Amino acid sequence: MADIKINPRRKYLRPEKLPHFFCSGCGCGQVLNYYTQALEELDMDPEKMVHIGGVGCTARIPVYIKTDMLHGVHGRTLAWATGIKMMKPDLPVVIFAGDGDLVSIGGNHMIQAARRNLDVTVVMVDNMNFAMTGGQVAPTTPEESVTMTTPYGSAEPRFDTCRLAIAAGATHVERWTTADRVQCKDAMKRALQHKGFSLIEIVSQCPTHYGRYALGTGDPQKVIDWIKDHTYKLTTADSISEEEKSGKLPCGEFYRVSRPIYQGTTVMSGKEDK
Amino acid sequence: MPKKKASKERVLSGVHFMLGNYATVEGAISAGCNYFAGYPITPANEISERMSQRLPQVGGKFVQGEDELCSVFSLAGAALAGGKVMTATASAGYNYMQEGLGYCYAIEAPMVIVDVQRTRGDNFASQADVYQMRYGASGDYEAIVVCPSSVQELYDYTIWAFNLAEEYRNPVIVMSETTIALMRERLDIPTADKIELYDRRYTKKTPDEYHPFEALANQCPEAAPIGEGYHTIYSLNPHDEYGNIDWDPIVFDNLYKRVTGKITENADKICRTESYMMDDADYAIVTYGSEFRPSIDAVETARKEGIKLGVLKLCNVWPVPENAICEVAGNVKKIFSVEMNLGKYVREIERASKNKCEVVSVTKNRGFVHTTDEIMTEIRKGVL
């Protein structure tokens, strides 16, 4: 009989929840995979952490992790996290949010939490649309894309979430794509070790909606190829002309600085640990 | 239910001449509140302001969030992390909190929300939100809403609210009003050993034995600390006793019947009323909140005129003190429902009266409480 090998990172998951509900070819499974790799390499136990998902496909990622988790309301992940961190500052809190969750309905919470340097890790899966609701335009949808609510193409410019986060005061900001296996994992490791607000944006394929409506293909590989064609790495940015960069998102580690973390709006004993 | 006494360092024992909003804060501090999040709104601002000063003094955390959604959702996070938590707002801000309240009812997070009711756009007195206190959020749930009528009661009922929240693992609303919130009155704060506090029941089970949402039909489940291996999903979505998200009709049924049952089946334990001159009364005013104040004066006037009038004061409006109202209805010829809106809670009073007597609605929504004269005019008409 062939040896059945069990993935050693299965211990981080809730086996009774599998198989997961993501469409085949969805990037959310990859993100979960990279994340559990990061946990393993840092020897972190999700049972000693709190994970948060709002509402959406991405928000389902932490439902599969064996951990205390908050779930089921759209866009309020950082508000939940604020209360948790005020009561238990040493408890690591990791948020998985869709682009709609984080920068549409939850946009102001994100900006303010970044400004305060709330000590959390935010993993934003940017699938360039509202996936769970059936593929509507999002603030991150590339211009002119056809979606379920932009039949004539999107007439709105897209957010650059990473620039937004840096401007708001986030202290660790990176962007990668689901095709960047090692970089995603390493970015998450840096985020988990960073004291302060970390945003890891992962541009991801949604073959079911964005792929079919905007790109005319439901083939995940083709959507990933499109994402690769429409992003570039910071490390090679110098060798690419401005013309080539236009309309493409840069990927890389943009920003990592140290600054006092949020401990409440007014704190009596002055600055405690940084 | 683990009981304890208030801690001495938190209780400003003695006689004070204090603003209602400050009394609310002192009630919360006495009750052990250690997390407050708020967003500026008149006439609740003095609550945030005093909290920002008092909480750091007693080792608590104060957050001024970006909006009322931040307030209520951060309360949920802080409550799950073990905090005794409160926010304060006024009508327009309470609107925004409904989404978060729905979540907190669903995951059974204990918390206290103070809504200093006001009129639209300005700070005139009103009780027009008495239904929103109870019915604002989506889904099936039961609310507990206490309604103080004085500065002293703002202090006392805020402590009561914390105890109810901990006992039933439910949000509890303190229905304050512009009238009493911005009034200065005598406040007697007892010594700490006279203040009894309840704390939520934490499980003694191991994570393997623990089922986060398992409880008897009329009870709340035991809590577990977060981040310590109990791996619980706290989801708005329907969940079974293990916390698994599930849309099975049986799961719906069990969950919603239990989260409502833990309040409705304990309504007699939760509800409080006070009777004034009811022993020989032919007529009764049934009222709540600051409308109690002119009502008690009306009793004095009426009695001088030979009208045997009494008052049933509802200390909480939700759950409805049905038995107390029904008993009064059986003993009097008429009930006068006095409230500061165009006639809302009168429907509950009519329902609870079970047709045992006529119920007259005495209403006013003009930015001020009823005067005694205004109430008396209705009483005189009613007893003719």
Ligand SMILES: Cc1ncc(C[n+]2csc(CCOP(=O)(O)OP(=O)(O)O)c2C)c(N)n1
């Ligand atoms: C308050 C509220 N508004 C709208 C919805 C409907 N809704 C469900 S998921 C979702 C957004 C999904 O998009 P995103 O956050 O980007 O996550 P994705 O599914 O793409 O991973 C929306 C709007 C909701 N659940 N709650």
